[in-house]
Amino acid sequence: MLFTSPVFLVFMLVVLAVARTPLPWMSKKAFLLVASYYFYASWNPLFVVLLAASTVVDFFAAILMGNAKSTGLRRLLLIVSLCANLGLLGVFKYAVFFSESAEWVAYQFGWNFAAPGWSIVLPVGISFYTFQTLSYTIDVYRGKLAPTRNFVDFALYVSFFPQLVAGPIVRATGFLPQLLEPKRPHGRVLAWGVLLFIVGLFKKVYLADNIFAAVSAKAYSPGAALNAMEAWAGTYAFAGQIYCDFSGYTDMAIAVALMLGFKLPMNFASPYGALGFSDFWRRWHVSLSSWLREYLYIPLGGNRKGLLRTQFNLSLTMLLGGLWHGANWTFVIWGGLHGVYLMAERLARRAFGELWKPTRPIRVLLILLTFHLVCFAWVFFRAEDLAHASRVVQAMFGLGTGGGTVFGRWQGALACLAVGLLVLCHGVSRGKRVEDWVKWSGWKVAAIVAAVMLFLVLTTGGSGAAFIYFQF
Numbered sequence: 298m299l300f301t302s303p304v305f306l307v308f309m310l311v312v313l314a315v316a317r318t319p320l321p322w323m324s325k326k327a328f329l330l331v332a333s334y335y336f337y338a339s340w341n342p343l344f345v346v347l348l349a350a351s352t353v354v355d356f357f358a359a360i361l362m363g364n365a366k367s368t369g370l371r372r373l374l375l376i377v378s379l380c381a382n383l384g385l386l387g388v389f390k391y392a393v394f395f396s397e398s399a400e401w402v403a404y405q406f407g408w409n410f411a412a413p414g415w416s417i418v419l420p421v422g423i424s425f426y427t428f429q430t431l432s433y434t435i436d437v438y439r440g441k442l443a444p445t446r447n448f449v450d451f452a453l454y455v456s457f458f459p460q461l462v463a464g465p466i467v468r469a470t471g472f473l474p475q476l477l478e479p480k481r482p483h484g485r486v487l488a489w490g491v492l493l494f495i496v497g498l499f500k501k502v503y504l505a506d507n508i509f510a511a512v513s514a515k516a517y518s519p520g521a522a523l524n525a526m527e528a529w530a531g532t533y534a535f536a537g538q539i540y541c542d543f544s545g546y547t548d549m550a551i552a553v554a555l556m557l558g559f560k561l562p563m564n565f566a567s568p569y570g571a572l573g574f575s576d577f578w579r580r581w582h583v584s585l586s587s588w589l590r591e592y593l594y595i596p597l598g599g600n601r602k603g604l605l606r607t608q609f610n611l612s613l614t615m616l617l618g619g620l621w622h623g624a625n626w627t628f629v630i631w632g633g634l635h636g637v638y639l640m641a642e643r644l645a646r647r648a649f650g651e652l653w654k655p656t657r658p659i660r661v662l663l664i665l666l667t668f669h670l671v672c673f674a675w676v677f678f679r680a681e682d683l684a685h686a687s688r689v690v691q692a693m694f695g696l697g698t699g700g701g702t703v704f705g706r707w708q709g710a711l712a713c714l715a716v717g718l719l720v721l722c723h724g725v726s727r728g729k730r731v732e733d734w735v736k737w738s739g740w741k742v743a744a745i746v747a748a749v750m751l752f753l754v755l756t757t758g759g760s761g762a763a764f765i766y767f768q769f
Contacts, residue, residue, distance in 0.1 A: 356448055359378075391620075422461055424622075426455055435592055503757050513538050530710075574635065627682060
């Protein structure tokens with residue numbers, strides 16, 4: 298059930314209608330839980346079993362952890378939670394990847410090993426809700442959070458449908474307290490939700506699917522023979538597509554939650570206006586980058602154990618962050634590249650310190666440099682495999698064999714223009730949110746802009762394409 302589909306509109310109207318009734322708050326929460334499971338089951342009813350299993354294990358592990366008197370028992374219960382969640386994630390997402398990698402390594406040494414011919418369907422959103430439930434049990438283990446004893450509240454935290462399948466990754470410390478008081482959003486909050494939903498819908502349907510997707514799909518077709526211009530235009534288009542697709546989903550998820558009275562964390566903050574890569578990861582997929590920092594990078598030692606250990610921690614965190622995105626070596630390379638970027642940036646900061654204050658022109662150049670290096674990394678994120686990525690990279694540097702016929706010149710120019718405007722908007726609005734722009738322009742202007750966006754969405758027709766991050 299996609300946010301962009303008519304059936305979701307009907308589903309959402311029913312949910313909103315029940316949310317506005319005078320039913321007791323506990324009954325409304327139970328209804329939201331059932332609705333969330335129904336929403337998730339619309340992809341594959343069997344996936345519900347995995348979601349429920351993860352919920353039950355972590356609910357009782359946390360309660361037992363809260364009652365445990367010894368550190369050893371608490372640690373054992375945390376290990377149970379880690380093994381259960383990461384075990385399910387490993388089987389469904391990485392079993393084929395690791396077995397095929399083992400087969401390749403065995404072949405290099407002349408050993409006879411054939412990987413099992415598994416055909417495993419990846420449950421939608423499993424990476425997101427796995428990290429979400431793990432953050433809960435880890436926080437309980439650390440003593441930062443008291444375990445909840447209300448199963449409905451915890452199950453709703455895990456399965457809340459707006460952000461269930463593609464984030465943002467919500468922390469229990471931010472969501473569970475919202476379940477204590479009844480929610481009945483007033484008209485202004487509903488208006489904010491509708492406005493933000495239209496913005497997300499415009500990003501996804503009009504920009505991602507209509508402007509960018511056609512160019513990036515043709516450029517990244519495995520058999521495409523690209524020249525340098527097509528390789529860069531196709532990569533620029535993918536940069537625009539993945540941002541508009543993913544941030545569009547996030548905008549709609551936050552909007553839907555807002556209309557129900559809940560606040561979800563921001564997940565994007567003008568990432569293509571970033572000054573460097575530390576800044577980029579404070580702006581891109583914020584809920585994941587903060588999760589990796591708090592539950593992986595800092596426990597590894599962060600930057601507290603010297604330069605070499607810091608560089609190792611950075612690289613390992615980004616490699617695992619890349620692997621989180623997909624069971625393919627291309628995602629590992631993508632994460633590794635960002636690890637190299639971050640390490641190089643840290644060394645530069647160490648060398649120059651606070652002595653160098655960039656002027657405005659230099660800041661513009663730094664934004665453009667950051668954006669282009671991010672685009673270069675996107676090649677490995679988008680390519681089917683390493684051989685495909687290698688062909689695209691070669692084409693980017695003038696070693697391609699194409700004759701400029703993969704996509705129309707005007708089609709590529711439009712995608713590049715749209716990306717350029719996107720980077721400009723991000724550079725201008727580095728410290729601003731949608732709310733700030735609405736306050737600056739006023740509600741009348743915002744309503745007119747939203748109406749134009751909705752008109753473009755409706756007249757485009759839409760491709761009905763799934764969100765890119767559903768596959769992760």
